[in-house]
Structure formats: C-alpha cells, structure tokens
Amino acid sequence: MGFFCRDTILFPILIIFGCSCFYFCSAKDTITSSKYIKDPETISSSGSLFILGFFTPENSTNRYVGIWYKTQSNIVWVANRNQPLKDSSGTVKIFEDGNLVVLNGQNQIIWSSNVSNTAVNTTCQLLDSGNLVLLDNSAENIFWQSFEHPTDSFLPHMKLTSNKRTGEKLRITSWTSLSDPSIGKFFITLERLDIPEIFIWNGTRPYWRSGPWNGRTFTGIYYMNSFYLKGFRIIDDGEGTIYSSFSFPDVTKFILFVLDFQGVLYEKDWFNDTIQPQQNYSIQTSECDIYGLCGSFGSCNPNSSPICNCLRGFEPSSRMEWDMKNWTNGCVRKTTLQCEKVKDGRAQGKEDGFLKLQMVKVPDFAERSSSSEETCRSQCLENCTCVAYSYSPEIGCMSWKGNLIDIQQFPIGGLDLYVRLAYSDLEKGRHVRTIIIIIAIIGTIIIAFGAYVLWKRIVKHSERKSKNRWFSRLRKGEEYSEKAQDINIVELSRAKLPDLLTYDFEKVAMATNNFDQSNKLGQGGFGPVYKGIFQDGQNIAVKRLSRASGQGLEEFMNEVIVISKLQHRNLVKLLGCCIEGGEKMLIYEYMPNKSLDTFLFDPSKQKLLDWRKRFIIIEGIARGALYLHRDSRLKIIHRDLKAGNILLDENMNPKISDFGMARIFGGSEDQANTRRVVGTYGYMSPEYAMEGLFSEKSDVFSFGVLLLEIVSGRRNSSPHNNEDTLSLLGFAWKLWNEENITMLIDPKIYDTNLEKDILRCIHIGLLCVQELARERPSMSTVVSMLNSEIVNLSPPKQPAFIQWQSLLCSTSNEGSQGLFSNNTVSITEICGR
Template structure:
C-alpha cells in the first residue's frame, strides 16, 4: 500500500514539472517544455497545436501554433519570432498573475532567462489559465473573460476570425508582418507589413519598410474597390466582412463551411495570397495572389493617370491632363505621370468631371461625416477650397477630398467608385467613359483591327497559295475532279501516293479513330508529314459531308484551326489529308492518367483560350460564318508545343450573314456535347458550339470525361457533378489533381464558372464566344450561372463503343484519332 502511495505521489510531482499531456489547457505554474518529448497543447478537436518547432532548415527553436489536422507542419503564429532559442531547453510557463513567459536555460549556468513575455500580468487576475482554442487563438482566461489573446498579435498569417485594422478607442492596431525568409520568422529590415490605413478612406496597404508596394481599392461602406459587400465571397470558400464604427475599423473573414482549412499569408517576397487545404489533393492550394496584375503595383502610372490593365500601353492621362514628359512616355516610362493641360485659376469658372468605375486615389482626407454633409455639400465644400482637386462620397465616412495631385488610380471593368475631379469650365465638355464603356470600345476596336489584318493576310495567302499549288502539286486523279468539281482550290492527291505514304494504311501508322474513320500518319515523297483520315464506307459521312468539309476548311485560315492539305477519292475510298499534329488529339492525353501530367495549368489555359479564339474566328471573323456542331476533346488536335487546333468540319454548317438560327431533321454530333435545343428540336446556332465549348472547358479543368460517370456513381454526368460542387462551394475539388502544383486556382475557378455559364439550358443565358474570350482573358464580371438541368443519363455510357442512330440522332464514337 505504501508503495502505491509513493508511486502516485511521484507521478503527480513529475506532471507538475513536465507538463506533456495532449490537452488544450495549461494551468498556472505548470510547464510546457521543449525537451524532445511531445510537450504540446492541442485544441479540443485537434485542429491546432501549440509547441516548440524549428522552421525549415533552421536549428533555432520557437514557440508557435500550427495546424494539427494537416499532415505537413504549417505554422500560423510565432511567439518569440525575434528571440530564438538555440537549443531545446525552452519552456513555457503561465504565472499566477496571467503572464505567459518563455524561458531558455543556459547549459553551463543552468539559469533560466526570459526570452519572451506576453506582458499580460495583472494583480487583479485570480487563478488564470492558458487555453488553445479550436480557431487557433491562444488565450489567457480569467474566469470567462480573455486577459490576453494571440489573435491580437498576428504574424504573417491571418486565420478566420482574426482582425486586420484598428480599435479606434484604444488605438490598438492589428496588422500582419512577413517572415524574414522561409527559415527565419523574425521581422526583417525590409519585411512586408499588411495593414489598414484609416487616415482617409479605409484601404489596406502592403509596405516594404516604409515604401508602399500595393494598395487595395478604398472602402466606402458599400464597396471595397470594385467589389460590393455582397460580392466578397472569395472563390466561394469564405466571406470577407468589413466593420467601421465609432469603436472599430477592421476587416476579417470567415469560412462558409466549418470544415474548410484556409489561411491568408503575406510572404517574405511581398505577395499576399490565400491558401486552402484540399483533402482530396492532400496539399495546400496556392491561389492567385491578391495583387492581380501590373496595375496593382503601387503608382505604376504616376500622378493624374489611370492604369488600364488590358491596354497597351497601360497608362492613360485623365481627361484634361497630358504627359508630364512626352519623351519618357514614348520610351514607356510613366512614373512622371500627367499634368493639367490648363492650370487651375480660382478666379475663373470651374466645375467637376465625373470619372466612374475607378480605384479612388491614395491620400484622401475626410472632410465631414455622412450625417452632417450630403454629396452636394461635399461638392460645394471642395469647390470653395482652391487647394481641393477632387472629391468622392463614401457611405461609411461621408465626404472625402483630395488636395494636389491624384495618385495610384486604376480603371475597373465592373461597377466601382466615382471620383469628381476639379476642372476649368472649358475642360468639362463631353462625358468621360466608364471602365465598362472603355472595355466595349477596346473590344470592338480590337475586333475591327484583327478583322482587317486577317482579311489582308488571308487575301495575300490565298492568292499565293493558289499559285503555288498550281505550280507544284500534281493533280492525281480525275475521279476526284469529276465528283468535287474543277473549281476546287485544293490539291487532289493520288490514292496510290497516300497508300505509299501510310505504308498501305498499316496499323503501325494508325494515330487513332474518329466517328467517321481511322487516321493514319504518313510521309509524302517530299518529306512532309501528314495525317490521313480514311472515311468508313459505312460511316454516314457521304460525298456531301466530304465535300462540305473540303469546301469549308479550305477557305479557313487560323492558327487554331487544323490545315487541310489535300483530298482524294478512289472508288469507295474518300480521304482527307491534314497537317500532322505531333501530340495527336486532346482526349488521348487529357484522359490518360499517366500522360495528363504533360498538360500543366499553363498549357491547359493555352488550350482553352486557343479553342475559344478559334471559335470566335469561325463564328464572327472568317469569310464564312461557321457552326462546327461536333466540338469535343477528340476533335481538338495538339501540335508539338501543345497548341490546340480545331478539326473535323464534316458536320459544320455555314450561315448567311443575316442568319442566326437553323433547323435540321438529322441531328448529328456526340452525346454530352450537344445542346438541349439541338437534341430536342434540331435547332442549332453559334450558341450550340458555346454549349459544347462549356463541356470541353470543364473537361480540361477536371481531367474527366463528360460521360466518364458510371451508373453506380452518385452523379450521372460531369455537369451534374460540377453543379453539385458549385452549390456546395467546393469547386476547387473539381480541379484535376495532376495540376495541383502548377495551378492558379483563381483562374481555374473562373474557368469553372465560365464553363457553367456556357452550358445553360436557355440559349439566351449563354454568352457568345467573343464574350467568353473576354471573360477568359480579363477580369470582367461573370454572370451567376443557373442550374444546367439538361443531361443524358443512361445514354451517356463511356463504356459503349457502338455507333447507333435512334430518333434521328447520330452518335459518333468519342475515341481519339
């Protein structure tokens, strides 16, 4: 009995001196030591862990907090970041007066020195305790109240629930500071700080030392730059909230799903980015930096200048202003900015010109609150002060004004904020264009220029190509001429020449098979590599479809359309000769688990944009208006650089200039890619191709086939699956895991939204391909998609290899060529 008592007494003494049990609470005078044991605090649900660690390759020890529910150690807070411990002798103790201290014991003297303290000690505190909460907040509790909390002292990471801003009464500031580098969490001389500036209109600023690197749009109470409060659902993962009242001015964010693991980080290289943990991919998803483009670099265009991210050059003087140094502008140097064409003279009549959809300038000053001044009062007050150069109205603070030059402005292409710039009456003629009006003007101008350039190029090319063909190509058989007509401006290659080129159509030369026949690689006598499509005699593509493809594609020239080099007819044989594509068709690589890694995110973006541009050319910019009608992964060929080229024009239809919609009694195409109005009523238009493009876009992002879902799976098709992820705000789970390391997730999620928009049931809800290209290549707003209810269920069986015709719908095989 005595032995048992002594044993338990020894155990209790040992627990006081070395507290290592995995609990979330540390009472006073108990020690959490870094002695090689698992001495940690673990939050109740094991979401976060507090303990000692060494970052990267460093041997120094720090007390920090990291995620407990992800396999790789990801530190979110460090206590002694500027006072490292050189060995594992560190210990944490909570004093009876509520002060957290970290001590380091010297090896030789055995003396413990304090290296860090929370300075939260108070004689009024009774029986405090230290708790690690499930949100990652380390708190000292005195009863039910918090005496101290780590959330008040952010490091390089902001977690959901943490604040960035100010307590206006106590003048306490919550701001982020980057680590010196990946192996050193200390505050460096040139560390980046991310903090809320409240001297004027609230705005969040990233500084390197004292130099501003980046500034968000201003917060006017209803909008943060170009985003309204209702829009601040970042990537569908979390919501940003903004607080501004007499006591506080801060922003914070919350995850929309409790299971989401995320963090906002300012890196040691000065990049603000959001990381989201993906359980499916077992890794952090590094999203696009908050600094989106070159116009987000602070002061890119100097004073009195608007930065336009899609313009070349990007800088544009405000109306009524001109370059300070035209010579510098000619050499693409804009830092000197712009000056007024006519200097202001307060004795002359003046007014204000409105500039809409912009990022308001830096260095605003609040003139009066919203209860004391109206917009008209703000204008009058600015006009009455000769030094006031501009004003704006902000719901959160009231009247904001600017004195002198206007700095760090940019143009947005969605509804943003208005600025009223002081002008002489003589400079007030004509309204200034909004960002959206400028975008429309730019888009139309670019289309006209591209069209004119393309027309000139194709005219020159067509003439010289025709002459060259007549000089060099031997017309090989009269049967082809008889069937196709002698007006055809396309080489007719002898059948025997194609037999020789393909080694008698041997299986070794076979590249693949489409719905209308196999494709073979060949080499002509002059050494040119070709791809020969040998049409099945039973394929359903008769002489009319054959002629149709030849007549259409021979008139088309675009870098994203495959080139037809020639054709041949020999008895029942009908053959088309194309340029050879080294990487065959998109489906062969995209849907192959081992080969898909060749398509990183950059290549996939290039493929998506290339296909889109090719369709814009077909629909709007070519000499004919073409509807492809069979756009799918197997009809996208890839050259040696993975550039996409649309192929297979056998089912394409040419439209007259005034024709928008056509009807057919014979519906042809591939299940899953065909639009509802085409399948159900035989109606097709440009929007039919848009639907097919949307399906293809979602396949490229996900790496999954539209018909790659089996009957025992929860979802009947890719569209059902995508929509379910969309409504659950889990779109990130759609992204192909093979591109996790290369993916820009904001771009990918933008593509998913565009894809959903393209597959809308109603034709009018789908964008044109011109709009698709604009959405892919810029930051214009994307409308909210509706649920795409049109799917094929049992008809979409990826294991089915048969060709069939039912209810006048022709189903083509989805195997690659």
C-alpha cells in the first residue's frame, strides 16, 4: 500500500518535470504552438545578436513587441507599431490558425502575421540576420518573414523590392517620433527601375534620392565607392522584380541603415561586437540633399552663397522670390533655343550647343538608351525636346526632356551633365573665360615684376653680415648665444638642425603674390599667415613673423627645431623656413579648412561638424598630444593648445600647429618652471598661470577645455549663464552637479542615440580640467578613455577657473574678442582667484 502511494505521487511529478524540460530545453530562438513568451520574456537568435521581446520607447508608457540588436536602444523592427499594448500583460504566440500573433491581457489579437495559407503546425524562428520567419515544422516553407514587412531599418540581406509589372513596392517607413514607432510620414522605396534609384518620400512628395545606380555605386552619393559600401547590389530577378540589397563579408563589422522620423537616413556601424554603434552618421550631408531645393534648372552647391544658382543661360523665374531665398519656382531660359525658332518658322541662326557641368548629381526623370557617347550627343541635339544628356560607360546614354530637377554640384564624384543652350549663351561664356585668362596673364606678369623689384630692394637694404653669421650657425647646429641670458634658448640652439629646406625670399614672395591681402589666411599673435602656391603647384601656408611681435629668434628657433623633428598625422608638417635679413618665415603644408575655431564658433558653419567629425577631431588632437608627450624622440609640452591652433585638412582631420611656445623636456624631466608665462586665456592650467609650473598635465588641462568647447560649440572665455559669471568650465560643473549635463551638448549634434558617447566625452573633459595637476589623467589614459579601453571613469572633481571674471581680470592683456580666435598670447600679469 505504501509503495502504491509513493508511485502515485512520483508519476505526475515526473510528467510535470518532463514538460518543463521540454519547454526550457527547446531552442531559445523559436516560438511554437506550445512555447510562447509573455512580457517581459524574450527569445534570442542562435548567436545572441538579435532579441525579440517587449519594449517601451523613451518618454512613453506603451509596450511594443520588437526586435533589437543586442540592446533595446537598437530597435530594428516593431510588430504592433500601430496598436500598442497599454500594460505589461502582452503575449506573443502561435495562434490556432498557424499565424504569429500578439495578444493583450484580454486575449484579444492586436497584431497578426495575417497569412491566409499557413499550415496548422508552424514555428516562428528569430535568425541571426535579424529576420523573424514563420515556417512549417519541416522548415521547408516560409509563410511570412519580417524582412518583407520592415519598419524603419534596412538590414544586411534584406531586399528592398519593386515590381515592374504590378507596381508593388516594399517600403521602409520611419517612426512618427522618438517615442512613437507608429508609421511616420517618411518612407523609402526603390524607383526609376530602368536606371534604379533609392528615394525617400515625405508623404507623396520626394524628399531625397540617391541618384542613378551605375552597377557599383549610387552616383548621387558622391562619397560612395566600392569600399565604402562594399556588398551593395541591385538585382533583376528576371520575373519582373528589381531589388536592392547589401551584405558585408567582414564578420567583425555590422552595419545597418535607419530612417529617422525627420526623414534623415543614418548609417550605423558596430565593430568587434560592441554594444552601441561606434559610428552613426547621416547619408544626407547638406541642405542640398533635399529634393528639388533649387527648383527647375537650378543647381545647389552647399559651398556657395547662396547655395542655389541658376544654370548658365537661365535666370530666376521670380527675382524677388529668389532674392528672398525662395527657390522653389526655379529658373527659366534667357534665350530661345535655335531649334525652337526653326520649328516656329523664324529666321535661322547658329546651332544650339551644350554647356558641360562636371561632377554633378544628374537630374531626376532620366530616359536611358544603349547609344554610344557620340550618338547620345547627336540624338539629343537633333531632338528639340531634349534639354540635356549625360553619358556613363556603366549606365549608357541618359537624356532629359522638360524641366531639369534636383541638380547638385559635388566636390568629387558625380557625373558630367550636358545642358542644351542657345549658341549666344555659350559664346558669352567663352568671352568671359577669354577675358579672365587675359587678365590673369597680365596680372601674373605685373605681380612677378613687382615681386622682383621688391626683392631687389630688400636685398639692397638687408643686414647681410648679421644674417649670414646667424644663418651659418643655425645650419651647422652651433650654439646661438646672443640671448644666453635665457637658458631655454641656449638649450634649444644646441640641437642639431636636421636637413630642412630653406627658401629664398623672392620665391616665397612670388608664391604669396607679394603677401597680398587676398591671400591672408589669418593674423596670429606673432604675425600674419598667408596662402601661397609654388610654381610646381604645391599649396603652402607661410607664417611671416612680424618684426614688432614678441616672437624673436628664440621662438623662431624653437619652432623650427621642434617641429622639424616631429612626424605624426595629427601634427602640421613644416616644409621649410626663410631667413632674409630681418625676415623670418616658416613654410607649412596648407590646410584648406583653416583652423577649428572657424567652424566651431561660427553658427553658420557649426552644422558642418556633426558628432562623428567632432569625435574624430577630439581623438586626433589627443593622439597628437600623446605623440608629443610620449611617442616622439623629444618629450614636448605644447603650452598653447587651443581651437585656433588646431588646423583641419581637406578631410577635416585635425593637425596641431604653432609650436612657438613649445618646450622640450629632458628624458628625466617631468615638470619645469618659467618666469615668463605665455599662452591664451581660458586654456592655461592653474599651476601654470599662477606659479609658472608646466608639465604634461598643463597640456591635458588645455585639451580638456578644448574638448568641452568642441562638444558644446561654446568658448570657454565667454559667460555661460544668466548671471554672466560662469566660464564654460563653471557652467559644465554646475550642470554636472545638477545631473543636467545634457544641456551642455551643442543642439546641432544632439541625438539620443549618441547621447551616451557624447556624455562620456564630457566626463573625460571634466577629468582633464580638474584643479590639481596630479588628479588629471595623462594623455595616454585620455586616449584609452576615448577608445573605451577604460570602461569605468572616476567622478570628476571641481575644475579650475569656474568664474568667468577670473579669466579676464586683466582685460588690457586680452586681444580681440571677435568671432574667431586671434592667437592672443604673452600674458604677463595674472589675477588671483
């Protein structure tokens, strides 16, 4: 009897245990008729890359079922986007008809895969591609998949389809807002299937287009190439469907594209299994990317002012509207085409011709043919309705009739467009070019003659004897002892000057058009900087030391010796020097984008620096400073890191410049003292400004100030609150203590998806500007922090100089307070805090 009771009790326990084991031991990436998930349960793909579950958007209380990449901040698909759950009682399961459904707490279906021909027994599986598939138990037939019903994300291997026969198109649709994933007003489709293009639509109106596909790239995305978007392809399946897809063979990299609620298409890049995207930037790069911004026969160039201009031979249809920057009505032709005159029976004249526009995004509504380039031109010329043509070996002949819409000028890439003009309009252009060439030739002759005369006069009155004696010592590396009272210049002059090009004054004068004001790039604390072009076409920047400036042979020797021994991608390159009598000049590589402050503090240019570019600049400055401190043959303290001394090359990469104040340390030296405090208000560390002590940590302080300026888009040497008392450091510290530090972020770069990365940079900046030098991190630690090699950051302590008045107490010593920095230096009096 006892055995019978014991057996009766154990049997149901074993059944329950077996069922539980079946439920929990089944695949973690599937939902079956017997396995479902309830809020907040989840399933994950086999490689744990993607997760399906319940989530609540920011600033919302609604619950949704979605798929995310690693974390809920990376949502890539939403099921019930238009039917949110109002509480946490939701369930995802396989319904009795075989469909995947989302049920609320009352077991009402609020979303369904809604397939009519499913099998009775189906399984839903989340794949490592991020695709959620509904299939039969044999896994042979897929009845439904999320890739065919996307929300706002375009993932690798997903197909953006368009059917030629039925006109049916797959859409990628934006959210309504950051807190509402319901279908928004922007969506992406594949259009113009004869020459495929990707379009973003704002309702029924086109908002952006990619330009024609040439078999390798979209020609309207000028920076796109086979490396940048490797794996992109457009395929015709032969059954009427065209689709665009992409994939990346690099397993260490994951990329997807997201259409945000404002119609901006972002690329998000993950590297080496990171949780958050390490790169997040917009495919649209300027206002010119807005479809048809300049109207018909208008061309948009983000680097011109105004950005819209009528094509040659055309004029605004309404001058008043055009002057008010309302360009939507576009431009009209000035001169009637000859072919139209012939058609109307009017007198004949010279034949129409074509104006060549290079490197442009060609207009919308192209018609394609397989004609050769020569035939393409002749066919367009013979057809009076043809207003333009373009030829690409990959695409073939493209021609346009009617208005030309959405033309954009590119700095590189794009295609050549030939616009039909009346012969007289072409002749006007030729006359203008001829006049310009003649004026340029005459001007060059006059300038060359003037430069020669000037050089002869300088040579005649130069102090040859003094110059030759000093220059000989400089070349031989002998000790320069004229200023022996300053121990620093004695130490520097003992260094051996490496092989460095020296330039004649005449050559430099000719390169700069005799230092013409039109070539002046800026005014530094020690003299002007000019742009020049040598006869071989090399662009240069010439720093011409003013004789009245405070920088004499000491600073000049210092900069020549220091920078000539440095080689780093984030340091400006010194090409040579020029010494003629009293003239002292340094010749650098030319930086076309000038200095960082010209972008950072100019409201009209700040938008050109998105967060990706700003972070690259921050990291580049940090690596340049680290090289100076630790990795170069010399240990160098710059002593004047600031926005005005960070130059930007053509790719907006930063380069540290102006080494006139730099100091070389011996191998065992960590700190030095000076009686002459030099630098720029707002960037000097407290121990340097107050006591003349400087070290690596002095540069770290300056870097911290610069980092906070880059993130905020504000100067440190200006008031930053209503009381007009706080410096940028004080303002940042106040917001940090109030746990409101996001208010410091420049609104032009603020993005909730980037907020974590930006706040980390602010945290690093505050650590760098702490009052005590020993508490600041070294530059090597800063670089590790920026690269997230150091995950946990210590809390910062109060910065120095939090009061604005303390920075500017001696206003007579401060230079220009204009929009851009003026390299103000050489302060000699410091007020106590």
